[in-house]
Amino acid sequence: MTRQQLLDLYFMDARSKLIDIAAFLDRVDRGEGDADFRLDAFRKALAELNRGEPVRAKGVLMSLSDPTTEPIAKAPGKGAVGAWPGTGIRCE
Amino acid sequence: MRYIEPHGHMVSRVTDDYEAMVLAGCRAVCEPAFWAGYDRSGPEGFYDYFCQLTDYEPKRAAKFGLPHFTWLCINPKESEDMVLAKEVMALIPQFLERPNVLGIGEIGLNKNTRNELKVLEQHIDLAARHDQLILVHTPHLEDKYKGTRLILDAMKADTRIEPARVIIDHVEEHTIQMVLDEGFWAGITLYPESKTTPPRAIDMFEVYGGQRVWLNSACDWGRSDPLAVPKTAVEMRRRGHSDETIDQLVFQNPIRFLSQNPRFTVH
Numbered sequence: 001m002t003r004q005q006l007l008d009l010y011f012m013d014a015r016s017k018l019i020d021i022a023a024f025l026d027r028v029d030r031g032e033g034d035a036d037f038r039l040d041a042f043r044k045a046l047a048e049l050n051r052g053e054p055v056r057a058k059g060v061l062m063s064l065s066d067p068t069t070e071p072i073a074k075a076p077g078k079g080a081v082g083a084w085p086g087t088g089i090r091c092e
Numbered sequence: 093m094r095y096i097e098p099h100g101h102m103v104s105r106v107t108d109d110y111e112a113m114v115l116a117g118c119r120a121v122c123e124p125a126f127w128a129g130y131d132r133s134g135p136e137g138f139y140d141y142f143c144q145l146t147d148y149e150p151k152r153a154a155k156f157g158l159p160h161f162t163w164l165c166i167n168p169k170e171s172e173d174m175v176l177a178k179e180v181m182a183l184i185p186q187f188l189e190r191p192n193v194l195g196i197g198e199i200g201l202n203k204n205t206r207n208e209l210k211v212l213e214q215h216i217d218l219a220a221r222h223d224q225l226i227l228v229h230t231p232h233l234e235d236k237y238k239g240t241r242l243i244l245d246a247m248k249a250d251t252r253i254e255p256a257r258v259i260i261d262h263v264e265e266h267t268i269q270m271v272l273d274e275g276f277w278a279g280i281t282l283y284p285e286s287k288t289t290p291p292r293a294i295d296m297f298e299v300y301g302g303q304r305v306w307l308n309s310a311c312d313w314g315r316s317d318p319l320a321v322p323k324t325a326v327e328m329r330r331r332g333h334s335d336e337t338i339d340q341l342v343f344q345n346p347i348r349f350l351s352q353n354p355r356f357t358v359h
Contacts (some may be wrong), residue, residue, distance in 0.1 A: 057292065058265040065235075065238065066234050069238065076203065078203070080232040080235050
């Protein structure tokens, strides 16, 4: 598809999601108390959008991922929270 | 349109979903064993679940003319208890000859623990000893990248396993390449929030190719859509893909993988 066709197909949806992200960050800013590691992880992931090549989705996912390689001793619970508490991976 | 739903947890769906899927063109549904949303209290709970998957659920689907197939295992969310896992895996062989059983799945990892990995290796051994196909669940969100790497290492470490007989499910943009590069099949799961949306799934299909890829809804008791596959097919049409290309991805590809077990037939 041409870029024009893709814009016609997806621009409004992407625009809506972009404003949702902006409103989410505004909402968190207006909130009280400390934020946990997820907010920093989210802001770091946002930087992946500035890449000049089409690997942004992979970059966002990698920046939110656990980069370690060894299995852990015991599960802290069953669920996942969407971000890794440490420093994520930079996608090259 | 015609399609296969290769991954749907129908025990947690209402009967109306079967009707809607058939009306949308579904020709077969495949149901991997999974976590019930709570931990079972013992192996008896799994025995009953395996009976449900191999006896009751195929009958429920058959009321709508829909062939129902299944995969058996103890899921990774309950694999931390290795005693329970051993007891459940001992139950599985007696079910493997039932007419709708396709293989071992969905095995894999959840939080990437040592015990989960040991139970995964035992499942791989079980599949190899009984010459079964394998369907693998990869972990959620921040755990997926690490878990996918651990799973691929475990698969490659067992020389009896042929990658072409294993599907690694729930791939995303950061894991699909490594799965395909190692010769495995890749499953793309369509969810409203986590995993992948239809536009992203089509992006991956366009970037990485669709030779060894299938789409699934993995519909269950959480936020999910049993019609996610046909809806993605509609999205593919909007993106200019031909009916033949769509049919290849949503119908012919799953048949090509699943038919490696001769029990899987679609009319």
